[in-house]
Amino acid sequence: MENFENLGLSRLVLDNLPGLGLTKPTPIQAQGIPHIVAGRDLLGLAQTGTGKTAAFGLPMLTRLIAYGKRPAPKEVRALILAPTRELATQIAENVTAYAQGSPIRVFRVVGGASINAQCERLARGVDVLIATPGRLLDLLERRALNLSETRYLVLDEADQMLDIGFIHALRKIARLLPEQRQTLLFSATMPKLMEELADSYLTDPVRVQVAPPGQAAEKIDQGVHFVNQGDKAALLAEYISKHPGELAVVFGRTKHGSDKLAKLLTNWGFSVTAIHGNKSQGQRERALAAFRAGEVEVLVATDVAARGLDIPQVAHVYNYDLPNVPENYVHRIGRTARAGRDGRAVAFCAPLEVADLRAIEKAMKRAIPVIGGEPPFELPAAAMRKPGAKPQGAKPQGQRGRGAKPVGAKPQGTKPAGAKPKPAAAVAAEGGNRRPSRRPSRRPKSEQSARAAGL
The missing domain is CATH 3.40.50.300 (P-loop containing nucleotide triphosphate hydrolases)
Structure with a gap:
């Protein structure tokens, strides 16, 4: 037919x-x-x-x-x-x-x-x-x-x-x-x-x-860039600067971290908006409308935007943090290469995210090509974070702490002349592990989490 x-x-x-x-x-x-x-x-x-x-x-x-x-x-x-x-x-x-x-x-x-x-x-x-x-x-x-x-x-x-x-x-x-x-x-x-x-x-x-579950669209050019967690913000700015005028979606893991990253990129001179579960419906709709109209070029989001965001002009998806659920990777990168167009998806993988990366590749039944950075050693099972888990204990060897200067090229192009990345803010953009306290509820825990996400 x-x-x-x-x-x-x-x-x-x-x-x-x-x-x-x-x-x-x-x-x-x-x-x-x-x-x-x-x-x-x-x-x-x-x-x-x-x-x-x-x-x-x-x-x-x-x-x-x-x-x-x-x-x-x-x-x-x-x-x-x-x-x-x-x-x-x-x-x-x-x-x-x-x-x-x-x-x-x-x-x-x-x-x-x-x-x-x-x-x-x-x-x-x-x-x-x-x-x-x-x-x-x-x-x-x-x-x-x-x-x-x-x-x-x-x-x-x-x-x-x-x-x-x-x-x-x-x-x-x-x-x-x-x-x-x-x-x-x-x-x-x-x-x-x-x-x-x-x-x-x-x-x-x-x-x-019509396609094996968990498979990404064929027109998406995928790649993974290995990078220390504290250097991700500067690396993201470098990637965005290479494609001025093109729409990009950046996925973070937490609401707090997404807000921090959006503010940091804005301070560096990029046109950015953010959406997540803590935003009001009006704020979310205005952010998407501005992004869809091209008034802002970068949308920083949590997984609330991993599905239902149908904007054909999105040319790039950056996984700033790898997702908790491996299958969500496919939904995230599916925000590009829509309506028959080509798209590009880059995943930033810190040493403690190697297990998340391997889980994603296992779910897709394919390896993601390495396009930058040095692949870390396969960490021992005791040292490697399980997929979706939060970092605990000491930082992995080579990862810079709060306040350290980012490594590598500084973002070029769209940032104001003379502006420099703020490393402390860049690290803060990771989102941290602190969560706001919530009053106890009689609802089932799973329903509490869904409603708390603003869905």
Whole structure:
């Protein structure tokens, strides 16, 4: 099937596709859409950036249009759950564009926005509700919506929802949904817990897998640069300076560290903004809007931006800190090489991150080419940090401490004349190990962590 006309989609939906640049279905769309139109449950496995939103959005709209009846007050016809605000926003924008000119009403609810305004909007009923699990539970507790007539459930990026602790929230929501429904589960990876989730939620599903789970897009030019932790900031500035005018996403591990790094780069003369779970919804949306418009060229982010950030102009992804979860590396670098473009991804690996690097390579079943620095010795098991663990004890030999001058070339090009990197701030940009204290909660720990992240 080489075009959307042959996939059984509604004419109202088809008429919108050319204007959105959708002329030929991707593999996940071509294989998945006919089954969804036919009413089958579906488990879709595809890497990030392969068009999963259209794969479930277009056929779901087709079925809702055919139903031909408006939802009652507080009623939700179709529910799409996403792990982060950014992904929920991206889905809502796409589904709204697909439904243009149809009677379908689309609404998005996420944390950080006025819950009273969301309650007022839901009172009129919606055809398609896109939500993060935490905010949906808040609204359900207020009895602002009714899921008893919800006939379509989509779990997008389900593996990430499990990673950040939404499993308890998903179970609560599932109990409120009717048994007779169509369920679609989309994921880029398939850990064991995902298989259990699929068995619990799906009924005789069709499995569509268009690429091995955990594989990165072919058009991404990947590389790893070995560097001491204290020298990362200066090295990052050097890389960014080589590509003026090109958009870059920099991924850090912590909220505090991402803020510190963004401030440091700003002081060095770069155009930078940052997003993470501690930012308000308005701050996150304004930051992304400025980045998308090219008003700022560097976005420093935590993994809240690892999925749902669809900006084709992103040319570079820098993993300033390697991710805790190996599979997240693939999602991070998937922010580049979108819409058929090429992209570049560079991972900075400090001596204590070697185990994280090896875990990433094992998950991808391929080695990442070394493009800079000297590969460290494979440390003894007792000295090597486990993947995702925080540094403890003494610094590895050769790593410079707080206040030491960074090694190597100073950033060139966009920094102000005469400005010098502030080594102490560069080290502080690592994020540290200190966390703000939290009051005890009666919620399950996994749900606490997800809500605390602002998702």
